Amino acid sequence: xxxxxxxxxxxxxxxxxxxxxxxxxxxxxxxxxxxxxxxxxxxxxxxxxxxxxxxxxxxxxxxxxxxxxxxxxxxxxxxxxxxxxxxxxxxxxxxxxxxxxxxxxxxxxxxxxxxxxxxxxxxxxxxxxxxxxxxxxxxxxxxxxxxxxxxxxxxxxxxxxxxxxxxxxxxxxxxxxxxxxxxxxxxxxxxxxxxxxxxxxxxxxxxx
Numbered sequence: 001x002x003x004x005x006x007x008x009x010x011x012x013x014x015x016x017x018x019x020x021x022x023x024x025x026x027x028x029x030x031x032x033x034x035x036x037x038x039x040x041x042x043x044x045x046x047x048x049x050x051x052x053x054x055x056x057x058x059x060x061x062x063x064x065x066x067x068x069x070x071x072x073x074x075x076x077x078x079x080x081x082x083x084x085x086x087x088x089x090x091x092x093x094x095x096x097x098x099x100x101x102x103x104x105x106x107x108x109x110x111x112x113x114x115x116x117x118x119x120x121x122x123x124x125x126x127x128x129x130x131x132x133x134x135x136x137x138x139x140x141x142x143x144x145x146x147x148x149x150x151x152x153x154x155x156x157x158x159x160x161x162x163x164x165x166x167x168x169x170x171x172x173x174x175x176x177x178x179x180x181x182x183x184x185x186x187x188x189x190x191x192x193x194x195x196x197x198x199x200x201x202x203x204x205x206x207x208x
Contacts, residue, residue: 056085177206187208
């Protein structure tokens, strides 16, 4: 999940055609993934997404009920409403809120990059949930100490449980690596610990 703090800020108003444009941005973000990683996502049923213009908690709740899955609690709906993006494992579906208030003041270029970054984060999160080993999850607190300061701050400030640390670290780092790739950078960045880099490679199939 890509979290944001509760806010009274207004949502981003989408222009006519804005939602369709946001959906195209996420489709292009999928196309930017290497073919091997797209195949890996498909193999774990994580190759579907939906971009909407509404808070995600209520929408996820309705989708879960429609699918015959357990509905979300009021608290869970409220937590997911805070998110720009979320992976709903029961539905094998990534949801992204294109009008989230955290995106409201961004210029168009930054907005589209944030949509892509959110999608990469959620796809990597799905892979981590499916492919990280029990020892990786148990090691989350120690890995958090090794994570880049910005990543550690996001995870620590997101209200996650200890069992979620590893998945969030993988998702955040993967999204950063994808951004680097788009700008032509390759190899392990100097700011990333070897152990975390190797974990991301093993879990996500990341290759340089």
